[in-house]
Amino acid sequence: MNSSRTIVGILVGGGPAPGINSVISAATIRSILGGCDVIGILDGFKWLMEGNTSQVRPLAIDEVSRIHFRGGSSLGTSRANPTKKTESMVNVLSSLRKLGITRLVTIGGDDTAFSSLKLEEQAAGAVLIVHVPKTIDNDLDLPAGIPTFGFQTARHVAVEIVKNLMVDAHTTARWYFAVTMGRKAGHLALGIGKASGATLTVIPEEFEQRPVRLQRLVDLVIGTMIKRLSAGRSDGVVVLAEGLIEILDPRDLGGLDHVERDEHGHLRLADIDIGDVLRREVTKGMKALGLATSIVSKNVGYELRCADPIPFDMEYTRDLGYCAAQFLLDGGTAAMVSIQDGRCTPIPFTQMLDPLTGRAKVRMVDVAAQSYQIARQYMIRLSDEDVNDPVTLSRYATLAGLSTEAFYSRFQPVVSNVMGTQFNGGAI
Numbered sequence: 001m002n003s004s005r006t007i008v009g010i011l012v013g014g015g016p017a018p019g020i021n022s023v024i025s026a027a028t029i030r031s032i033l034g035g036c037d038v039i040g041i042l043d044g045f046k047w048l049m050e051g052n053t054s055q056v057r058p059l060a061i062d063e064v065s066r067i068h069f070r071g072g073s074s075l076g077t078s079r080a081n082p083t084k085k086t087e088s089m090v091n092v093l094s095s096l097r098k099l100g101i102t103r104l105v106t107i108g109g110d111d112t113a114f115s116s117l118k119l120e121e122q123a124a125g126a127v128l129i130v131h132v133p134k135t136i137d138n139d140l141d142l143p144a145g146i147p148t149f150g151f152q153t154a155r156h157v158a159v160e161i162v163k164n165l166m167v168d169a170h171t172t173a174r175w176y177f178a179v180t181m182g183r184k185a186g187h188l189a190l191g192i193g194k195a196s197g198a199t200l201t202v203i204p205e206e207f208e209q210r211p212v213r214l215q216r217l218v219d220l221v222i223g224t225m226i227k228r229l230s231a232g233r234s235d236g237v238v239v240l241a242e243g244l245i246e247i248l249d250p251r252d253l254g255g256l257d258h259v260e261r262d263e264h265g266h267l268r269l270a271d272i273d274i275g276d277v278l279r280r281e282v283t284k285g286m287k288a289l290g291l292a293t294s295i296v297s298k299n300v301g302y303e304l305r306c307a308d309p310i311p312f313d314m315e316y317t318r319d320l321g322y323c324a325a326q327f328l329l330d331g332g333t334a335a336m337v338s339i340q341d342g343r344c345t346p347i348p349f350t351q352m353l354d355p356l357t358g359r360a361k362v363r364m365v366d367v368a369a370q371s372y373q374i375a376r377q378y379m380i381r382l383s384d385e386d387v388n389d390p391v392t393l394s395r396y397a398t399l400a401g402l403s404t405e406a407f408y409s410r411f412q413p414v415v416s417n418v419m420g421t422q423f424n425g426g427a428i
Contacts, residue, residue, distance in 0.1 A: 008328060009101035010059070011041035011048075012077040013112030017134045017150025018309040019317035020107060022068035024075060026321025027105050027132075028059045034329040039099060044108070045115060046080040048095040049088040056099060068314055071306040081111065083118045092119060096127055103128050103328040105321075109135035109148075110360040113336060117349040117360070120334045128333035130324045130346070136304060138187035141352055141361035142338055149320060153313045154181075154304040155191040161300050162196040162237060169235040174294035175225065176237045179275040181301040186365045189241035192300070194375040199236030200224045201379060204243040205365040214252035217244065218281045220414040223382035225286065225293065226396050234293065236380070242301070245274045253277065275299060289400045319344070381416040 008031045012020055028038045038059040041048065047055040067074055082088040096104065104127050106116040113131045120129040133140040136154035138147050158180060165176045178198070182188040186203025193201030202220065221238060228236050245253075253272070275297030286293045309317065316339070323337045323344035335346035354361045365372060386392050387408055397407035 006036045006102060007100045008036045008038045008103040008105065009041050009096065009099065010038065010075065010105045011044050011107070012073045012075050013044040013106060013108035013115065014077060014079060014135065016073055016077060016305040017136050018071050018153035018307050019149040019313040020073040020134060021070050022309060022314050022317035023107050023132050023321040025064040025068045026318040027325040028064045029061050030322045030325035032061055034325065036103065039101060040075045043076040044078040044080050045082045045092060046078040048092040049080055049082050051091040051095055053095050053098050068318060069308060071308045079111070081115060083115050089119065089122050093123060101127065105130055105132065105324050105328070107132045107134050109137065110140055110362060113140065113352060114360045117352065120349060128328055128331070130327050130332065131336040132320050132324050133336055133338070136188060137182045137185055139183065139185035139363050141363050143340060146338060146340065149313055149317045151188065153307055153310045154188060155195060156310050157304050157307045158192045158300050159196045162192055162198055162239065165298065166196065166237050169237055173234045174296060175235060177240055177275040177279055177295060177297045178237060179240045179242055179297065179299045182241045182243055184243045184246060184362055186241040186243060189239050190365055190372065190375060193239035197378065198239045199228065199380050201239040201375065202244065203241040203365055204247045205367050207247055210247045211249040212247050213249050214281060216414060217248070217278065218285050219411055221278065221282050222285050223411045223414055224380050226399055227382055227386065228380055229291070230395055230399055240274060240278065242274060245272045273297065291400070376416060382411055382414065383416045387412050387415055
């Protein structure tokens with residue numbers, strides 16, 4: 001490398017997402033054409049935190065020009081968190097200085113964004129930093145309607161999986177509980193459930209009062225099954241957001257002290273199978289009502305993260321990579337890049353912080369939005385109309401082997417109060 005040229009570093013943090021390689025490619029090409037050299041930093045902050053500067057490699061245009069078609073990350077990734085220890089942050093800055101890196105592109109979700117924010121503060125102008133928002137969870141604090149990259153591809157791949165589960169469910173007269181990633185937010189679950197026409201989708205945001213007792217979630221699903229059975233169907237697919245585990249009362253799960261947390265303090269949700277917990281309890285609850293049912297729990301997550309990006313994400317991430325590189329070439333720093341109204345729009349790091357937590361803001365599903373209300377219309381859920389209509393109530397109660405009073409008392413708390421008339425057909 002030419003020692004007189006500015007050196008740009010690129011690293012990836014957090015979980016994989018479709019489109020990472022496209023960002024790396026676009027940022028590399030724009031930086032080199034802008035007169036800079038580019039160094040790819042392997043495995044996020046992991047090695048830099050140890051003061052190890054050997055896990056890097058120079059990037060060239062020929063090497064990266066076609067990697068945008070591929071999933072995964074050509075630079076690897078990790079959840080290593082430099083904000084946990086002062087020593088780690090010192091080592092990162094020292095390592096960047098040794099490598100001659102004065103411009104840094106970070107690619108990641110809210111945790112990597114927070115690390116970048118803190119690193120930029122510590123660098124005090126010695127390193128200009130820009131962050132590219134990446135997560136299939138779609139939960140970074142971008143303006144409404146603007147997805148994080150990787151979300152659309154993840155949803156696309158997952159819809160194909162759920163579509164096949166729906167056909168299998170109908171063919172074999174069983175239920176599937178499909179658990180999707182998303183951490184605290186339900187964007188991915190809702191996007192998958194709505195696009196596929198799943199029988200029911202349940203996300204954390206629909207529950208205002210927390211913690212939520214497990215029995216309430218069980219009754220919500222059983223209510224859907226009874227309504228479906230009343231229409232002559234003993235099959236369906238329920239899409240569950242993994243974040244439901246975080247809002248359930250720990251007393252119903254035997255406590256969560258045994259569950260490990262990652263480097264950023266989040267519960268390792270993969271270690272708690274909410275689908276299997278619900279499968280057991282719903283099966284037990286249906287049996288108690290004299291209703292036999294077959295349920296299979298299926299996690300839909302890891303197979304989405306390294307899928308080859310669909311054209312939407314390929315184009316979107318090339319724009320983001322270009323914008324990140326151009327932002328640094330123009331002398332910018334301390335911002336997350338976004339595309340708004342077709343224009344590169346940096347969002348200052350200071351606007352990303354939640355004043356209450358001091359962490360990066362998390363975007364949740366707006367359950368008051370019309371988009372969510374429409375999604376609810378097409379789900380099969382017990383509604384106010386169901387429990388307030390004597391004929392319908394009697395039919396459901398008879399199926400469950402309960403008196404109308406007992407059925408109403410048990411299931412009225414979980415009825416849907418969405419405006420309008422629900423569609424009662426459901427998908428295959």
